[in-house]
Amino acid sequence: xxxxxxxxxxxxxxxxxxxxxxxxxxxxxxxxxxxxxxxxxxxxxxxxxxxxxxxxxxxxxxxxxxxxxxxxxxxxxxxxxxxxxxxxxxxxxxxxxxxxxxxxxxxxxxxxxxxxxxxxxxxxxxxxxxxxxxxxxxxxxxxxxxxxxxxxxxxxxxxxxxxxxxxxxxxxxxxxxxxxxxxxxxxxxxxxxxxxxxxxxxxxxxxxxxxxxxxxxxxxxxxxxxxxxxxxxxxxxxxxxxxxxxxxxxxxxxxxxxxxxxxxxxxxxxxxxxxxxxxxxxxxxxxxxxxxxxxxxxxxxxxxxxxxxxxxxxxxxxxxxxxxxxxxxxxxxxxxxxxxxxxxxxxxxxxxxxxxxxxxxxxxxxxxxxxxxxxxxxxxxxxxxxxx
Ligand SMILES: C[S@@+](CC[C@H](N)C(=O)[O-])C[C@H]1O[C@@H](n2cnc3c(N)ncnc32)[C@H](O)[C@@H]1O
Numbered sequence: 001x002x003x004x005x006x007x008x009x010x011x012x013x014x015x016x017x018x019x020x021x022x023x024x025x026x027x028x029x030x031x032x033x034x035x036x037x038x039x040x041x042x043x044x045x046x047x048x049x050x051x052x053x054x055x056x057x058x059x060x061x062x063x064x065x066x067x068x069x070x071x072x073x074x075x076x077x078x079x080x081x082x083x084x085x086x087x088x089x090x091x092x093x094x095x096x097x098x099x100x101x102x103x104x105x106x107x108x109x110x111x112x113x114x115x116x117x118x119x120x121x122x123x124x125x126x127x128x129x130x131x132x133x134x135x136x137x138x139x140x141x142x143x144x145x146x147x148x149x150x151x152x153x154x155x156x157x158x159x160x161x162x163x164x165x166x167x168x169x170x171x172x173x174x175x176x177x178x179x180x181x182x183x184x185x186x187x188x189x190x191x192x193x194x195x196x197x198x199x200x201x202x203x204x205x206x207x208x209x210x211x212x213x214x215x216x217x218x219x220x221x222x223x224x225x226x227x228x229x230x231x232x233x234x235x236x237x238x239x240x241x242x243x244x245x246x247x248x249x250x251x252x253x254x255x256x257x258x259x260x261x262x263x264x265x266x267x268x269x270x271x272x273x274x275x276x277x278x279x280x281x282x283x284x285x286x287x288x289x290x291x292x293x294x295x296x297x298x299x300x301x302x303x304x305x306x307x308x309x310x311x312x313x314x315x316x317x318x319x320x321x322x323x324x325x326x327x328x329x330x331x332x333x334x335x336x337x338x339x340x341x342x343x344x345x346x347x348x349x350x351x352x353x354x355x356x357x358x359x360x361x362x363x364x365x366x367x368x369x370x371x372x373x374x375x376x377x378x379x380x381x382x383x384x385x386x387x388x
Contacts, residue, residue, distance in 0.1 A: 024149035050307035055082025059269035080125035087120035104144035109136035144259035150211035241377035296329035308342035
């Protein structure tokens, strides 16, 4: 029995690695930079090392006039996405940025790409977009870039279900609600219809979670805390996001429920007022395709800030040695008082190697209250540490 369970685990891990190494998984960032900004205290001397994901949060931090942002991702497609955004800042205009990444579609995207953007991309990004730029061209079955990529395909399935059940008007009412009372009213109408044998089957599948970028280790963390596992966790998260926090500016859920942003509900990098500022500073963001550990091993730089997202959850059970080495490197490359920000599916960062706790100080007095305001709402905890 144990043998079979080990084989299943190995296959699940291989499947996850395959999905997340060659496909665009995150077409938008899934962490709330409004919370990050409160915690990071960025300024013109800040040098940040962070994971790329979709690059939105790096663009957000650039608004604080930081000196340098090194974006590292093991998945080359994630860096290709940030490079495409950079290319639009370099050689496009605001209308083009909004069409591509606000609306998620642009008729003639292929032509614009070839004429205006391709030459600004590094080779690896060019290779990816040569084959995938069509994802911005609207078609009868897919009218948004945000319904492409692996997480986008899951979003599309949910979107189709919402349509099929005639819930789109109720969802739009919910997203436009002016008060928590109004939100709760619409959400309670929608909620019972979200749960059915199909949605429960979809959530329980390892493949669905791999497409959303949730590895088995993170599922295990959730299952350790919730009796009914992922289903209970997702129910709780949805309830919190839609009934306890204002939804009007929650661009994270809006884009997956509708396929696009609106001018008043979008990431900061898509706001017209910021376009020229970001254009001037865009050269300060660099991308690098590598594991974080390798990037640090090869680097002679020191950093004032690290933004690790939730990627340590990916390593906890499967790569503990790498996690240990990574922390040695993080500390070696840290400037004095460097700030380290990360999120997790675990309530406490018990998974960190022991020596780390002797070298950093956590700030629950700052993170605990802010975590409750997180618009994404799918993490169990947010942690800020300063290097001693
Ligand atoms: C951990 S994921 C989580 C997504 C995230 N919560 C967000 O904001 O979208 C973020 C990115 O980290 C990358 N990643 C995971 N482990 C990594 C590692 N050891 N080194 C570099 N990148 C890694 C993934 O490819 C992914 O694009």
